[in-house]
Amino acid sequence: MVPVSQETGQGASSIHEVLERVCRVMHIAEGFLPPAHAIAWGVASAPFVVHGVRSLTREVREHPESTLLLGASGAFTFVLSALKLPSVTGSCSHPTGTGLGAILFRPPIMAVLGTITLLFQALLLAHGGLTTLGANVFSMAIVGPWAGYGVYRLLRRWDVPLMVTVFFGAFVADLSTYCVTSVQLALAFPDPSSGFLGALGKFGSIFAVTQIPLAVSEGLLTVIVMRLLVQSSKGELTRLGVLLTRSGERKQEAVAR
């Protein structure tokens, strides 16, 4: 890697500056997790992706009409993870777009769609990497969708309006992805003096500031797409349980009692 050896000489003045640079990375770069970490994250991610492939094939077999919407969810992730946006910290990062698919089709299916996006970026763009694919899949395609979906379900249970739940679902999916990335980096590269927790604290604090405006953008974009879906695909959303029919609501209440 030529750019690395060229730029190392310049040196960063403080550890804070160094950490700030690492934190801006969305996907961990190729070869930048020690082999043991890379293998461990790969092993952790594999079952989720396998399970996701099975739920994806089941969904397509049972509801062939949902293939189009599945494609659209994957496409949303493609668009958003290609959008590098400036943030208030003066650096660029990009959203993940995994919240929408997780809300529509549940997180396991998003594990597959997110992995496809990450593979595309790793193979064609040298963004992320094959050796770090496991770690990146874990943060963006597994933890992000599950966290976002969890918040979405929780808020729905409290009768929060649909679009508000969608916003916070997408917001949390985006932000939690970056939190996991910072944990992964802190585990692999603990601070020489304060160790893992010190590195995590620094990573986390900088992450939050850089990523919050982008997570807000992602939430708003997801709300726009969901609004368009509500206009165009009522039947599909009702079948997926995102839109509740009157009788469905009553049924749910009955179940709750």
Next chain:
Amino acid sequence: MSRNARINALLLLAVAALAVLPLVLGLGDHKEEPFAGADAEAETAITEIEPDYEPWFSPLYEPPSGEIESALFALQAALGAGVLAYYFGLRRGRRQGEQRAVAAAEAAAAPRDTPEGD
């Protein structure tokens, strides 16, 4: 403009504002390289925390220049946007087709019901 379209436009405007404000306010001015791409710098940073760390694997394919890389990123966004546009276009077309079919069926049935109709 319908109320729906106006809300969507406002949401888009908010996203655009979130992206443009950091640039307008010059929030990147304190940096040597404001709003830089993160990857290469992050790689440098890790080698600075752990000077002995050697990346043990390099990408199979690396875009030869920044221009090619941004072209590939644009390709990724275009692919996604294309599929999304196809989806919404198809939905809209189907809805219009259904409405037209219903209207045509009603028009075909109507003349027989009205007394003045032949």
